Amino acid sequence: MPSERIGGRELHYEDSGGDGIPLVLLHGFPLRGALWDPQVEALGGRFRIIVPDLPGFGRSEGPEEPERWRVGAYAEVVVELLDRLEIEEAVVGGLSMGGYVAFSLLRRYPTRVLGLVLADTQPGADSIEARRTREAQQEQVRAEGIAALRETLYQRLLAPKNLGDPMLREKVLGLMEHPPAAYLAALEAMKHRPDSTPELSRIQAPTLIVVGEDDVITPPAIAKAMERSIPGARLVVLEGAGHLSNLEEPAAFNEALATFLGEF
Numbered sequence: 001m002p003s004e005r006i007g008g009r010e011l012h013y014e015d016s017g018g019d020g021i022p023l024v025l026l027h028g029f030p031l032r033g034a035l036w037d038p039q040v041e042a043l044g045g046r047f048r049i050i051v052p053d054l055p056g057f058g059r060s061e062g063p064e065e066p067e068r069w070r071v072g073a074y075a076e077v078v079v080e081l082l083d084r085l086e087i088e089e090a091v092v093g094g095l096s097m098g099g100y101v102a103f104s105l106l107r108r109y110p111t112r113v114l115g116l117v118l119a120d121t122q123p124g125a126d127s128i129e130a131r132r133t134r135e136a137q138q139e140q141v142r143a144e145g146i147a148a149l150r151e152t153l154y155q156r157l158l159a160p161k162n163l164g165d166p167m168l169r170e171k172v173l174g175l176m177e178h179p180p181a182a183y184l185a186a187l188e189a190m191k192h193r194p195d196s197t198p199e200l201s202r203i204q205a206p207t208l209i210v211v212g213e214d215d216v217i218t219p220p221a222i223a224k225a226m227e228r229s230i231p232g233a234r235l236v237v238l239e240g241a242g243h244l245s246n247l248e249e250p251a252a253f254n255e256a257l258a259t260f261l262g263e264f
């Protein structure tokens with residue numbers, strides 16, 4: 001896994017290389033780049049897929065001051081990575097928190113975004129209640145580490161039929177293993193993220209929206225509302241998938257992604 005020193009920290013990423021259209025895939029919380037292994041393995045030969053471990057997650061070094069971290073800071077790191085790789089424009093895809101980062105990147109650098117893939121994500125900001133929950137989660141991580149929160153979060157990530165799958169459980173819990181600072185920074189960033197809803201109708205980049213039909217965190221109703229607001233957006237609802245739709249139903253996800261990328 002190569003790395004670049006960005007903002008004074010090591011940032012690890014995968015780059016499938018090649019001349020294909022560049023696609024940056026941004027993982028959700030509290031995961032890491034390897035979330036996207038099924039996409040890199042299946043499509044990395046046709047498209048140039050770049051997958052960072054966002055700061056603090058996986059092998060990437062974390063923000064020194066988690067309590068000051070913001071979603072925009074993740075977006076700045078991703079753009080700096082594109083600069084280092086000499087990629088001027090890319091399709092930007094994000095799952096859940098990765099989608100929040102994609103919205104931020106689009107707001108800051110619209111000319112760098114060739115297209116958008118919004119997977120199991122939402123445009124809105126946190127409600128007061130959601131912020132309180134995140135604060136309680138931060139308290140829990142500070143007091144006792146990540147183990148209990150990781151289990152709580154895990155229970156909501158997969159479709160009910162997948163929760164009992166021992167291989168998936170081991171894989172996903174492994175993807176969720178990070179130092180407490182990664183959790184604290186991401187929770188802080190998500191708590192403060194702006195509402196992107198008013199911007200949806202102005203999005204000019206071709207957009208693919210994907211959602212698992214059993215996603216309880218960002219359910220299909222949210223994806224359908226985004227489809228109605230983003231001009232020309234296409235929505236694919238994946239049967240049998242929960243919040244981690246790319247991992248739970250990789251073949252159907254990859255088909256939707258390949259069809260979308262094939263049109264550039």
Ligand code: MLT
Binds near residue numbers: 027095096097243
């Ligand atoms: C994610 O999957 O990134 C998180 O569930 C997003 C969130 O908590 O808002």
